[in-house]
Amino acid sequence: xxxxxxxxxxxxxxxxxxxxxVDVIAAYPITPQTHIVERLSEFVANGExxxxxxxxxxxxxxxxxxxxxxxxxxxxxxxTSSQGLALMSEIVYITASLRLPLVMxxxxxxxxxxxxxxxxxxxxxAVRDCGWIQLFxxxxxxxxxxxxxxxxxxxxxxxxxxxxxxxxxxILSHMFEPMELVEPAVIERxxxxxxxxxxxxxxxxxxxxxxxxxxxxxxxxxxQDEALRQSYxxxxxxxxxxxxxxxxxxxxxxxxxTEDAETIFVALGSFGETAGEAVKALRERGEQVGLxxxxxxxxxxxxxxxxxxxxVRNLIxxxxxxxxxxxxxxxxxxxRSALYNLENRPQVYSFVSGLGGRxxxxxxxxxxxxxxxxxxxxRDGIFGVRG
Amino acid sequence: MNDAGLYAVKSLPKKEYLAPGHRSCPGCGEVLxxxxxxxxxxxxxxxxSATGCMEIVSSPFPxxxxxxxxxxxxxxxxxxxxxxxxxxxKVLQRKGxxxxxxxxxxxxxxxxxxxxxxxxxxxxxxxxxxxxxxxxYDNEAYMNxxxxxxxxxxxxxxxxxxxxxxxxxxxxxxxxxxxxxxAAHKIxxxxxxxxxxxxxxxxKIEKGAAAEGPAYVHILSVCPTGWGIGSAETIKIGxxxxxxxxxxxxxxxxxAYKITVDCAELLxxxxxxxxxxxxxHLSEELIAQLRRRVFEQWAELKRRAALSASxxx
Ligand SMILES: Cc1ncc(C[n+]2csc(CCOP(=O)(O)OP(=O)(O)O)c2C)c(N)n1
Ligand code: SF4
Ligand SMILES: [Mg+2]
Numbered sequence: 001x002x003x004x005x006x007x008x009x010x011x012x013x014x015x016x017x018x019x020x021x022v023d024v025i026a027a028y029p030i031t032p033q034t035h036i037v038e039r040l041s042e043f044v045a046n047g048e049x050x051x052x053x054x055x056x057x058x059x060x061x062x063x064x065x066x067x068x069x070x071x072x073x074x075x076x077x078x079x080t081s082s083q084g085l086a087l088m089s090e091i092v093y094i095t096a097s098l099r100l101p102l103v104m105x106x107x108x109x110x111x112x113x114x115x116x117x118x119x120x121x122x123x124x125x126a127v128r129d130c131g132w133i134q135l136f137x138x139x140x141x142x143x144x145x146x147x148x149x150x151x152x153x154x155x156x157x158x159x160x161x162x163x164x165x166x167x168x169x170x171i172l173s174h175m176f177e178p179m180e181l182v183e184p185a186v187i188e189r190x191x192x193x194x195x196x197x198x199x200x201x202x203x204x205x206x207x208x209x210x211x212x213x214x215x216x217x218x219x220x221x222x223x224q225d226e227a228l229r230q231s232y233x234x235x236x237x238x239x240x241x242x243x244x245x246x247x248x249x250x251x252x253x254x255x256x257x258t259e260d261a262e263t264i265f266v267a268l269g270s271f272g273e274t275a276g277e278a279v280k281a282l283r284e285r286g287e288q289v290g291l292x293x294x295x296x297x298x299x300x301x302x303x304x305x306x307x308x309x310x311x312v313r314n315l316i317x318x319x320x321x322x323x324x325x326x327x328x329x330x331x332x333x334x335x336r337s338a339l340y341n342l343e344n345r346p347q348v349y350s351f352v353s354g355l356g357g358r359x360x361x362x363x364x365x366x367x368x369x370x371x372x373x374x375x376x377x378x379r380d381g382i383f384g385v386r387g
Numbered sequence: 388m389n390d391a392g393l394y395a396v397k398s399l400p401k402k403e404y405l406a407p408g409h410r411s412c413p414g415c416g417e418v419l420x421x422x423x424x425x426x427x428x429x430x431x432x433x434x435x436s437a438t439g440c441m442e443i444v445s446s447p448f449p450x451x452x453x454x455x456x457x458x459x460x461x462x463x464x465x466x467x468x469x470x471x472x473x474x475x476x477k478v479l480q481r482k483g484x485x486x487x488x489x490x491x492x493x494x495x496x497x498x499x500x501x502x503x504x505x506x507x508x509x510x511x512x513x514x515x516x517x518x519x520x521x522x523x524y525d526n527e528a529y530m531n532x533x534x535x536x537x538x539x540x541x542x543x544x545x546x547x548x549x550x551x552x553x554x555x556x557x558x559x560x561x562x563x564x565x566x567x568x569x570a571a572h573k574i575x576x577x578x579x580x581x582x583x584x585x586x587x588x589x590x591k592i593e594k595g596a597a598a599e600g601p602a603y604v605h606i607l608s609v610c611p612t613g614w615g616i617g618s619a620e621t622i623k624i625g626x627x628x629x630x631x632x633x634x635x636x637x638x639x640x641x642x643a644y645k646i647t648v649d650c651a652e653l654l655x656x657x658x659x660x661x662x663x664x665x666x667x668h669l670s671e672e673l674i675a676q677l678r679r680r681v682f683e684q685w686a687e688l689k690r691r692a693a694l695s696a697s698x699x700x
Contacts, residue, residue: 023478050482052474057511064464068435068471071458074479094460200456202431202490209459210448
């Protein structure tokens with residue numbers, strides 16, 4: 001057994017970023033991301049990390065500044081939540097189209113209004129199509145590990161795309177969890193120093209961010225879409241290498257008790273942890289139920305996902321954001337369309353739950369299950385609304 | 388300009404960093420300013436540009452006019468992008484990841500990208516003390532999107548969103564004083580310039596680039612298209628802006644004011660206003676209001692310059 005230490009997940013995140021030896025950090029505080037920025041600024045202030053910590057005046061400038069620093073070849077980092085992401089979102093799209101391998105931690109929090117500092121996924125779902133690689137991790141160890149994995153993926157010359165690590169605000173970010181803090185010597189073997197492909201430098205002048213006339217715009221978008229799709233094998237490779245080094249292997253989709261399941265819960269992020277408890281209890285009752293954690297949201301792992309769910313009768317998709325007036329929650333809507341061409345496609349139930357920090361208990365998951373298999377639950381709806 | 392000045396202009400480096408073939412309108416004062424600025428800066432420069440005329444005329448993919456490293460990201464964030472470039476160059480050199488080299492980090496934006504939508508990013512970058520030069524190319528409106536008013540549009544001017552109508556006589560607010568707003572950040576170097584005085588402009592860009600810390604140069608950039616003048620009038624109109632006191636040329640170096648192109652006596656304001664289509668509708672009364680404001684600002688500038696001069700003695 002490797003040595004494990006107890007740490008608040010936000011501090012573990014900061015520790016990991018430090019061990020990535022980043023050059024530039026630009027961030028603006030917002031609950032629940034604050035502990036990460038605070039700790040990083042301490043590392044720099046104490047000389048534990050040789051980096052520029054730039055306390056920008058807004059998230060819009062945080063993302064913009066990171067574009068500038070990445071463009072000259074500095075490994076850069078930012079993190080935010082909710083309103084911060086919404087404010088910077090204009091620039092978030094541009095980071096991807098400039099193919100800059102930035103890594104951002106998004107500590108998920110609901111989007112105003114009403115204002116709520118608590119957790120759900122309405123922030124990230126608003127930028128679904130920003131062109132970043134988007135991961136959802138579900139415990140402290142995964143947060144820590146994915147700092148290294150994300151830079152490894154992003155900076156791969158076969159990828160060169162920004163990576164967003166999503167993890168749940170408070171219910172994960174502020175938890176105290178035991179984890180293995182991988183030693184710098186080991187990390188050195190995994191994550192080489194950043195070797196940028198294109199940089200702004202007077203020795204080799206180049207133009208970044210030229211505008212596109214209609215004659216080239218479609219081609220630019222096609223190239224961007226291809227780049228994101230083609231990142232998939234590189235992501236698998238980065239996970240494989242990390243597993244070989246640490247013994248912790250990660251997958252784009254992760255199934256528990258899915259082999260013989262008739263009903264499968266689909267979860268993103270830390271909800272998988274409690275849903276897993278519910279699945280365990282239901283199994284003990286003899287129900288054929290399983291759980292699928294979707295760790296990779298973009299590029300969407302179509303084949304790996306279909307392999308697990310093909311032939312299953314019901315999917316209960318746990319959505320953490322509302323698509324107002326739309327076809328179910330954003331994840332459920334997407335999964336429905338991803339499965340549409342399968343011969344044996346499951347029924348998809350969209351349970352929007354856990355909004356703005358509302359707790360979703362083991363009993364709640366069990367009620368969703370009963371509702372779905374009895375056919376009593378509506379196909380789409382917000383679960384647990386108080387009367 | 389005196390003869391020495393003319394000679395000096397001819398002695399400027401021939402090398403252009405904004406290649407010919409860009410798509411600006413004929414007689415564009417803004418692109419002329421961009422050329423002069425980059426001549427002054429030389430090849431060891433990285434420029435971050437805001438969205439606007441200069442970005443659009445110079446970078447239609449897959450073409451580029453830029454012979455220096457250049458990046459465009461969005462409209463309101465040139466200062467933040469430049470801040471990132473500056474912070475990164477510093478840390479990469481410190482960590483030995485790139486070879487030490489003196490590189491000018493420059494942000495460029497129009498008056499809209501500076502005085503309106505980009506003001507926050509600019510203020511943040513100045514306050515944090517990034518060692519960079521910010522150049523505002525002020526053509527007094529949003530030209531790229533079709534001559535809409537900005538907060539730098541002068542009082543009385545007609546634009547497409549401050550139209551001269553029967554009830555409202557064009558822009559009814561006073562031009563935001565960006566150099567003063569910047570100077571309030573107490574940065575080492577602030578100046579105004581215009582390509583009609585090329586040596587003064589180049590001198591100021593060189594000083595700004597050499598300053599330790601943030602520097603800001605605000606360049607009045609005559610826009611024949613938006614101002615309603617002939618494309619051959621650009622230089623003359625720029626000179627009249629200075630000689631009538633409408634746009635004084637001065638610098639603020641470590642807090643000390645200095646008028647760099649002094650006028651013993653200001654020329655009548657009408658000589659500047661009258662040739663321009665955007666001011667054609669102005670009544671005597673509105674011109675009088677403008678004149679009063681110009682005199683006040685000129686007197687205030689003189690006062691500050693005199694104070695600074697006596698403090699230096
Ligand atoms: C966030 C955002 N709002 C609006 C625009 C549209 N827009 C592009 S350039 C521009 C005006 C530019 O004016 P200025 O900064 O004065 O530069 P100029 O074109 O006059 O040189 C506007 C409104 C945009 N690109 N982005
Ligand atoms: S609109 Fe004005 S500033 Fe823009 S390119 Fe034409 S002349 Fe130059
Ligand atoms: Mg303008």
